[in-house]
Amino acid sequence: MAATNIEIWQQGEIIEISQAANDIKKIVIRQSNPAKADPGSHIDLMVNVDGEMVRRSYSVASQSEDLRDLTLGVFLVPNSRGGSIAVHELAVGDQLDITQPLQNFPLRVGAERYVLIAGGIGVTAIMAMAAVLKRIGANYTLMYAARSKEAMAFREELQAIHGDNLQIFLDEDKNFIQIPELIASLDDNTELYICGPIRLMDAVRRIWLESELENTNLRFETFGASGWYDPEEFIVRIPAKNVEVLVGKQHSMLEALEAAGVDMLSDCRKGECGLCEVRVLSLNGRVDHRDVFYSERQKEQNEKISCCVSRIVTSESGLAADASGPAVVEIVTT
Amino acid sequence: MVAQNLGSTTTTKITNYPLNAWYVAAWDYEVTRKPMSRTIADRPLALYRTEDGKPVALADACWHRLAPLSMGKVVGKDGIQCPYHGIVFNAAGRCISMPAQETVNPSATVPSFPAVQRHRYVWVWLGDPTLADPDTIPNMFQMDHPEWTGDGRTIHADCNYQLIVDNLMDLTHEEFVHGSSIGQAELSESDFTTTHDDTSVTVTRWMKGIYPPPFWKKNLHDVFPGYEGKVDRWQIIRFEAPGTICIDVGVAKADTGAPEGDRSQGVNAFVMNTISPESSKTSHYFWSIQRNYRLESQTITTQMREGVHGVFGEDEVMLRAQQRAIDANPDYEFYNINIDAGGMWVRRLLERQLLKEGRLGTKQEEGWTE
The missing domain is CATH 2.102.10.10 (Rieske [2Fe-2S] iron-sulphur domain)
Structure with missing residues (x-):
């Protein structure tokens, strides 16, 4: 199952909305031109944020047997760039532009063993994989972590399907995934798929890279939506072009520069390809690197930024209250 | 995909191919x-x-x-x-x-x-890799079994794969296409039976008390030198979806019990054919002829392989000409006669599989995944 990234737009009709957990809505969308959503796929949809149509990506948690209906789980992120708030305001009967399912996180069939790790809302990218592994009788473990029972979407459904293959970890019980022990127990015949908050993904990635395991057996998906710090407004300047732009919480640096008329190059817009690279001239604040393009070494140097996802914050703590004003970065564009 | 297409492939000239296979x-x-x-x-x-x-x-x-x-x-x-x-x-x-x-x-x-x-x-x-079960690979055990030996080749055929399957599911054409080697008039004079299940079709034909054609006379002499009498000849054609046809063929001295199961007075070979579509109008046709006698003789292996190679060369010419005629006559239909029963059942099974994949009747330009 390989990546399918040819965008075909269609109409989606909201046919069901329910509360899947605290701050998480389950949303069922009927496709006008039904296409199959392979495990790990997502759709992009257009929603209205403050009068502006913006594009957001959501994993397909499951699909009806007749392929028509896609189930999403959408987490309300008050400090986010606004997409989730708009999606939470949708109602049954609403129509929106959606893509047919796109695939950047394919499940490979045929590994001897699988470990699936879902953190919080990341479960939506992992659920369909678990369902396929169950169906084909694969050897798999689904590890699902969340803050609390109330914050855990689709828990009962997953328990019913996966039984003993499901392990639940709740912060409120002080029960955490023991990542070093887990990774030490794996061999090169195991593939690990993870989707969750950046801290969880980063912890797994660091320990994995330190191990002898093959890099490619660690599979992850990032929409670049999750960072180390809450998003803040910040100022970006391009001295060579005499440009100064205020990047709002709801926009990326790339979007803000584009809106200001700067001719920018970009491709994936989720921190993978490196094409939107900008070089840092000076920095008053801290870079919240949210990409997977730069290595840890490069991120520590802070010389380059993937401006489609990475942001600037004011202070070490990430709290705007600690700072006197917005962070400022001066850059050179390509 | 749509109900009105049901049944269409039994007379479709160019058949789409299942991908979950x-x-x-x-x-x-x-x-x-x-x-x-x-x-x-x-x-x-x-x-x-x-x-x-x-x-x-x-x-x-x-x-x-x-x-x-x-x-x-x-x-x-x-x-x-x-x-x-x-x-x-x-x-x-x-x-x-x-x-x-x-x-x-x-x-x-x-x-x-x-x-x-x-x-x-x-x-x-x-197709869908979650459905890929190696246990569903067609059984061609004679290809590498210690009691069998043989060899074959590949034909790059300039025709739709279904035309090759049709060719193998009805061997009446041997009389007309392969007259110098395996053809004989008794082929079209003898009766045959056709059976099928969900994934296979079998056509059985016995020609009893006939003189063997040159290819089979030679093979029989490899085991029974000097035998000049009549034989009972068989062709048991078994299709396994979507493109494998193993043909149990042979001759035995007449009236020695071969039709009843005693083949000890004869020679037996399996023509192992498996056809993979390349495009809608070209195919990779892999074949081998395997035998269960005189295993020690590389000479016989080579002779049989080259003999079949000559025979299949005659088919190749016909199939290419047929595909060209189909292309040149888009407004003419296929019609069926009695001898097409095996090929018709094959088309019915393929049609059901294509329907299941949502690909019946159209040759879709689709992505990498189902």
Whole structure:
């Protein structure tokens, strides 16, 4: 199952909305031109944020047997760039532009063993994989972590399907995934798929890279939506072009520069390809690197930024209250 | 896909092909550490082996700029390097190295198709990989069983794969196409029976008390030198979806009990055919003739292989001409006669499988995944 990234737009009709957990809505969308959503796929949809149509990506948690209906789980992120708030305001009967399912996180069939790790809302990218592994009788473990029972979407459904293959970890019980022990127990015949908050993904990635395991057996998906710090407004300047732009919480640096008329190059817009690279001239604040393009070494140097996802914050703590004003970065564009 | 298409393929001239199926991509000896290119069911594949000998089938187009990976070279224990910019993919189709950057884009993959070596062939599955069960590979055990031996070749046929299947499901044509080797008038004079189940079709024909045609007279003499009498001749054709046809053929001295199961006074061979569509109008036709007598004789192996090669050359000419005539006469239909029962059941089974895949009646230009 390989990546399918040819965008075909269609109409989606909201046919069901329910509360899947605290701050998480389950949303069922009927496709006008039904296409199959392979495990790990997502759709992009257009929603209205403050009068502006913006594009957001959501994993397909499951699909009806007749392929028509896609189930999403959408987490309300008050400090986010606004997409989730708009999606939470949708109602049954609403129509929106959606893509047919796109695939950047394919499940490979045929590994001897699988470990699936879902953190919080990341479960939506992992659920369909678990369902396929169950169906084909694969050897798999689904590890699902969340803050609390109330914050855990689709828990009962997953328990019913996966039984003993499901392990639940709740912060409120002080029960955490023991990542070093887990990774030490794996061999090169195991593939690990993870989707969750950046801290969880980063912890797994660091320990994995330190191990002898093959890099490619660690599979992850990032929409670049999750960072180390809450998003803040910040100022970006391009001295060579005499440009100064205020990047709002709801926009990326790339979007803000584009809106200001700067001719920018970009491709994936989720921190993978490196094409939107900008070089840092000076920095008053801290870079919240949210990409997977730069290595840890490069991120520590802070010389380059993937401006489609990475942001600037004011202070070490990430709290705007600690700072006197917005962070400022001066850059050179390509 | 739609109800009114039901039944259409039984007379369709160019049949679409199921994708949730195993197809032979190559002979085992063809797939080596030097990558090769072959197109199966419209999918160009790069075929190679890992260091420990496992066959690999990747899409023959690099993720980056679609350069053919088959022009590249193997790297490490299971990798292949794109010949253009040096990007390396592993057997799972995952990028493991990119030039000029310290990380690897997690989205960089090429489709990797399930590939299995069995019966001296490398089989590939191009459809939904979660349905790929190697236990459903057609049974061709005579290909590499200690009590059988033989050899074959590949024909690159300029016709739709269904036309080859039709050809093999009715051997009446031997009388007319292969008159100098295996054809004889009794073929069209003898009765035959047709049976089927969900995935196979069998056509059985016995010609009792006849004189053997030249090919079979020679084979019989390899075991029973000097026998000039009549024989009982059989052809038991078994189709297994979507494109494998194993034909149990032979002759035995007449009235020695062969029709009842005692073949000790005869010679038996299996013509093992498996056809993989390349495009809608070209096919890879892999065949071998296997026998269960005189296993020690390489001479007989070569003679039989070359004999069948000559026979199939006659078919190849006919099939190419037939495909051209089909193309040149788009406004004429196929009609069926009595002898087409086997081929018709095959088309019915394929039609059901295509319906299940939502691909009946159209040759869709679709993506890599179902």
